[in-house]
Amino acid sequence: MDGQASQAADASINKAVIIVMDSTDRSRRARSASMAESVSAHVTMVPLHLITPIIHALTRDRLNGCPPKVQGWVSTVMNKRGDHMTGLITMDDLTNEAILEILDDAERLLPVARGDTYLPLLQGKILGNLFFEPSTRTRMSFETAMKRLGGDVVNLGDVKTSSVVKGETLYDTIQMVDGYTDIIAMRHPRQGAAQYAQDSARVPVLNGGDGAGHHPTQTMLDLFTIRQAHGSLEGLKVVLAGDLRYGRTVHSLSHALTRFGCELVLASPSLLRMPREILDDLTAHGAIVTETEDLLGSINEADVVYMTRIQKERFADEDEYTKVAGAYKLHANNLEGAKASMIIMHPLPRVDEIHPSVDGTRHARYFEQAFNGVVARMALLCRLLGVSVPADVPQGGEA
Numbered sequence: 001m002d003g004q005a006s007q008a009a010d011a012s013i014n015k016a017v018i019i020v021m022d023s024t025d026r027s028r029r030a031r032s033a034s035m036a037e038s039v040s041a042h043v044t045m046v047p048l049h050l051i052t053p054i055i056h057a058l059t060r061d062r063l064n065g066c067p068p069k070v071q072g073w074v075s076t077v078m079n080k081r082g083d084h085m086t087g088l089i090t091m092d093d094l095t096n097e098a099i100l101e102i103l104d105d106a107e108r109l110l111p112v113a114r115g116d117t118y119l120p121l122l123q124g125k126i127l128g129n130l131f132f133e134p135s136t137r138t139r140m141s142f143e144t145a146m147k148r149l150g151g152d153v154v155n156l157g158d159v160k161t162s163s164v165v166k167g168e169t170l171y172d173t174i175q176m177v178d179g180y181t182d183i184i185a186m187r188h189p190r191q192g193a194a195q196y197a198q199d200s201a202r203v204p205v206l207n208g209g210d211g212a213g214h215h216p217t218q219t220m221l222d223l224f225t226i227r228q229a230h231g232s233l234e235g236l237k238v239v240l241a242g243d244l245r246y247g248r249t250v251h252s253l254s255h256a257l258t259r260f261g262c263e264l265v266l267a268s269p270s271l272l273r274m275p276r277e278i279l280d281d282l283t284a285h286g287a288i289v290t291e292t293e294d295l296l297g298s299i300n301e302a303d304v305v306y307m308t309r310i311q312k313e314r315f316a317d318e319d320e321y322t323k324v325a326g327a328y329k330l331h332a333n334n335l336e337g338a339k340a341s342m343i344i345m346h347p348l349p350r351v352d353e354i355h356p357s358v359d360g361t362r363h364a365r366y367f368e369q370a371f372n373g374v375v376a377r378m379a380l381l382c383r384l385l386g387v388s389v390p391a392d393v394p395q396g397g398e399a
């Protein structure tokens, strides 16, 4: 293409982007906005990736009038390997029906996660674990899930020993791992980085937490744990407590619970209230939401109390952290009036917000919750790799 034609094509793209911006849904726009915020040392923006989240939203019909160059770029974005889900970046990527199917798959995979049944559904597949931020549960449960299903894992390992320290961009890193693996699990400190990675990769990307943004695979194991305890997700009263401002787990979970008709009580210090745009999203989905600073006064009516850590690492100003550190400390004595069926959850790690006296109560569910990360991630890996989980998985031995 000569210079003049190229300029004309670029102008058309700008026009196409503006048209699409007018017609994309709210969550898609929000994601693009957070992606734009993710420009950092790890993220180098190039025109294709600036527009890919937006052109994802185009239907093929609308593309027919676009120049061939635009259509080619859209194909690059849309034609991931396989014709199954292209990734899991936020809970918007899953319908309620898909969520329930994945939870059912996870349920059937319990004997495999426990090591009682050998079921190599993912033999020959490789997961790339890219964790640019510390993790114990998410990284290890992804690895366990893949290995229990007969697959393999390659890890970026400690960022300090990777080529990231030589200045390699996230875009380039993703290009490499895309070639080495069949699927990527990624955690990154920048909100929007997972969407950026998905737009840069041909293999599916699972968002294992992007800054203060989203943590959808955590939400899937949280939903699994809630359904395991209560038999259903519908109509429950759920208290989300602690750092609702920066807590990506509660950002994703509140959205999902709302879609299943749960009533939410948001208990936080005023400095750590749920962000306004998320509250707006919840109410737009018909949520009944109460905000309060009184956690203890909310416990007796609750079916689920979901505690979170106040995350020192997210505060720009340490004085601000000091004001809210230790705001909530749940002790076994605080649970005397709770419903017998009420469960206490926590994505972990905890600091001091759940006293060890709670661990031995009938309510504590956080360690089972962490174990459930293996089955939830097994089911997600199968779904994203286009592998069906058999309807009847044996309770022991070889399947």
Ligand code: CP
Pocket (backbone or CB within 6 Å): 134, 135, 136, 137, 138, 139, 209, 218, 347, 348, 349
């Ligand atoms: N729940 C969770 O994300 O834990 P990790 O930070 O240990 O992965």
